Amino acid sequence: MVDADLRRTRAVAFGRSGLSRFVPQTTVLNADDVARALKRMAHEIVEANSGLDDVIIIGLERGGVPIAQAIATALEQIEDRTVEFGTIDISFYRDDISTSPVLPEVTKMPYSVTEKHVVLCDDVLFTGRTVRSALDAVTDFGRPKSIQLAVMVDRGHRELPIRPDYVGKNLPTSRSESVRVSLDGVELGVTEAIEAGTRKDDL
Amino acid sequence: MKDLLTIADLGKDGIDEIMVTADAMAEVSARPIPKVPALRGKTVASMFFEDSTRTRTSFETAAKRLSADVLNFSASSSSVNKGESLRDTVETIEAMGVDAIIVRHRSSGAPRQVAQWAKASVLNAGDGWHAHPTQALLDAYTIRDEGRDFDGLNVAIVGDISHSRVARSNIEAFSTLGANVTLVAPPTLLPPHVEALEASVSHSLDAVLPETDVLYLLRMQHERMDQALVPSLHEYHRSFGLTPDRAKQLPASALIMHPGPMNRGIEISPEVIDDSRVRVLNQVANGVTVRMAVLYLVVGSNSGGGAL
Numbered sequence: 479m480v481d482a483d484l485r486r487t488r489a490v491a492f493g494r495s496g497l498s499r500f501v502p503q504t505t506v507l508n509a510d511d512v513a514r515a516l517k518r519m520a521h522e523i524v525e526a527n528s529g530l531d532d533v534i535i536i537g538l539e540r541g542g543v544p545i546a547q548a549i550a551t552a553l554e555q556i557e558d559r560t561v562e563f564g565t566i567d568i569s570f571y572r573d574d575i576s577t578s579p580v581l582p583e584v585t586k587m588p589y590s591v592t593e594k595h596v597v598l599c600d601d602v603l604f605t606g607r608t609v610r611s612a613l614d615a616v617t618d619f620g621r622p623k624s625i626q627l628a629v630m631v632d633r634g635h636r637e638l639p640i641r642p643d644y645v646g647k648n649l650p651t652s653r654s655e656s657v658r659v660s661l662d663g664v665e666l667g668v669t670e671a672i673e674a675g676t677r678k679d680d681l
Numbered sequence: 682m683k684d685l686l687t688i689a690d691l692g693k694d695g696i697d698e699i700m701v702t703a704d705a706m707a708e709v710s711a712r713p714i715p716k717v718p719a720l721r722g723k724t725v726a727s728m729f730f731e732d733s734t735r736t737r738t739s740f741e742t743a744a745k746r747l748s749a750d751v752l753n754f755s756a757s758s759s760s761v762n763k764g765e766s767l768r769d770t771v772e773t774i775e776a777m778g779v780d781a782i783i784v785r786h787r788s789s790g791a792p793r794q795v796a797q798w799a800k801a802s803v804l805n806a807g808d809g810w811h812a813h814p815t816q817a818l819l820d821a822y823t824i825r826d827e828g829r830d831f832d833g834l835n836v837a838i839v840g841d842i843s844h845s846r847v848a849r850s851n852i853e854a855f856s857t858l859g860a861n862v863t864l865v866a867p868p869t870l871l872p873p874h875v876e877a878l879e880a881s882v883s884h885s886l887d888a889v890l891p892e893t894d895v896l897y898l899l900r901m902q903h904e905r906m907d908q909a910l911v912p913s914l915h916e917y918h919r920s921f922g923l924t925p926d927r928a929k930q931l932p933a934s935a936l937i938m939h940p941g942p943m944n945r946g947i948e949i950s951p952e953v954i955d956d957s958r959v960r961v962l963n964q965v966a967n968g969v970t971v972r973m974a975v976l977y978l979v980v981g982s983n984s985g986g987g988a989l
Binding site for chain 2: 489490491492493567569570571581582583584585586614618619
């Protein structure tokens with residue numbers, strides 16, 4: 479099976495839009511900067527929650543998962559204990575599945591969220607629509623004591639009343655730009671269509 | 682892809698995308714509240730012009746787990762009995778505002794005809810002797826779910842190949858995925874141009890069993906007896922049924938599958954039904970999961986570009 483490859487791609491047979499490619503223009507943060515920002519965010523999470531009791535870290539597929547894992551690892555080092563960790567795919571909670579036919583990942587939620595402080599982690603906060611979907615998804619798994627939001631990059635242009643609690647980097651952008659985040663760094667660039675009819679992945 | 686009519690339309694990419702999506706749907710199905718809002722506000726009509734319990738309830742359960750509204754239509758209690766044509770019936774249902782139509786019909790090709798008339802997505806839930814693509818997809822998913830690699834997998838499909846839409850779709854799906862398919866049946870139950878199918882043929886189940894990784898038993902339809910295609914059901918069971926002795930010839934790691942409903946004592950001996958290799962109930966559970974994936978992908982990719 480070619481699942482591993484497929485998981486990184488958009489639907490082809492069931493896709494509505496062509497493929498697109500990110501073209502980097504400026505490096506905003508390098509790998510060390512990202513590591514430092516993640517460590518600082520981890521300290522802020524410990525401080526805000528007076529430790530890690532009842533804290534669960536949840537990464538949003540796909541970009542948020544490596545960020546969440548890095549934060550969870552940092553938290554475990556800071557407090558010298560294990561941290562509950564899960565991942566959520568918000569595909570089934572979107573208000574616009576047709577604009578971005580990405581194949582869903584398997585949600586992995588081995589822990590209850592009821593009476594927990596949930597820290598949602600994502601790579602980029604943009605319109606806020608992904609986070610809105612994620613709030614619906616999380617509450618399907620129980621009733622958390624609180625839900626907090628950690629993002630590596632806040633690029634502005636919110637369309638919903640959603641704000642982050644922990645931010646790696648505030649990055650003013652124009653709507654036409656794209657941001658790529660990984661543990662190797664943060665880059666600003668543009669997304670261009672490989673085939674005609676491509677729509678930009680805004681969320 | 683607006684419709685799901687045959688496995689050939691899907692190709693390998695389409696099958697793989699459904700399998701990957703079904704993994705995510707399996708997680709949803711395992712939740713305490715197995716329901717997500719993916720198709721909220723969408724209406725799915727199920728139009729069954731032929732009897733079915735498991736396919737119909739499976740599709741309905743799948744649609745409901747995705748929060749779609751389900752509109753039920755059964756030919757026996759409809760204006761079809763007053764002589765309404767298929768086209769008029771479909772146009773009437775579509776005028777009520779449906780996003781997907783699930784069609785089962787005794788005539789081969791009826792779903793494709795409906796797909797040409799309808800703007801809504803059409804899903805083939807079995808047409809005549811032609812195709813039953815969601816059955817093949819759930820069977821492929823069941824095998825994949827066991828961690829089996831299709832490349833070089835030996836699948837034996839046993840029984841009435843000639844009248845079986847399940848056989849036809851499964852041959853397409855399994856061979857597309859790279860399996861070696863062997864059809865096992867008496868000559869009277871093989872279709873006329875069997876050599877055109879992507880499968881080899883054997884008339885001896887005993888010869889095939891030791892090399893079989895997946896034994897797929899088809900339902901022996903009693904109505905075939907009238908046509909004298911087999912001497913008797915007892916005779917069929919003796920030559921092509923899975924008896925306890927034959928089960929011993931089958932490798933310990935093999936899987937035994939059946940699309941249901943099973944005829945105990947014909948395709949399979951009652952003693953073998955509880956064999957640990959039997960995956961019939963997994964097939965049923967996976968049916969819901971795979972149909973969730975199909976509905977999600979087909980309806981999602983047919984949405985008019987705007988907000989869902």
